[in-house]
């Protein structure tokens with residue numbers, strides 16, 4: 001379980017999140033809200049890619065920073081925009097990410113094969129990332145986040161830029177993982193996944209409230 005208590009985050013004078021409290025149990029939590037509302041900011045705070053100005057993040061009942069390593073060890077994170085190493089093949093990149101997570105290389109390779117098979121990327125895993133389209137890059141970012149069966153999965157618009165069928169395949173994997181993991185996902189298209197979610201939270205004007 002992930003818990004945020006009275007979290008605030010500002011950029012300069014702009015307060016993006018204002019004393020936000022929320023709990024994220026095992027299952028799928030969807031974060032919705034208008035563009036620029038702070039959904040990605042909230043996800044970066046959860047993924048420890050950024051620190052709040054105020055407030056507390058707790059994982060498994062223990063507060064950060066003490067619990068930061070435990071949270072990171074449990075984390076799979078698919079940010080919205082990230083620069084990928086164009087010279088590597090998708091598989092090389094995935095194995096690099098797996099090594100950073102401390103996963104066994106052979107096991108990670110098998111997992112990467114299975115995940116990419118499910119999301120229609122398998123035929124391309126030995127191709128250089130430089131040849132990848134936007135949708136292929138997004139699927140690769142998603143696939144690396146899923147390595148190691150993370151107990152905490154933070155996904156920023158994972159189905160953006162994907163066609164309906166591919167988005168549905170990703171969604172299936174997300175829902176499967178959410179059976180045993182805390183999954184927090186931002187989306188502009190909550191309708192399709194809302195029935196599978198334990199909660200839908202709306203981020204707007206500094207607040208996070210049930211949608």
Ligand SMILES: Nc1ncnc2c1ncn2[C@@H]1O[C@H](COP(=O)(O)OP(=O)(O)OP(=O)(O)O)[C@@H](O)[C@H]1O
Pocket residue numbers: 011016033034035036037038039040041042
């Ligand atoms: N590093 C930063 N420096 C300054 N301002 C930032 C930074 N990151 C985010 N912001 C601002 O914080 C606000 C929230 O941005 P965020 O990306 O979290 O919104 P979002 O809800 O994810 O939007 P979208 O749905 O368009 O992805 C925006 O006004 C954005 O300009």
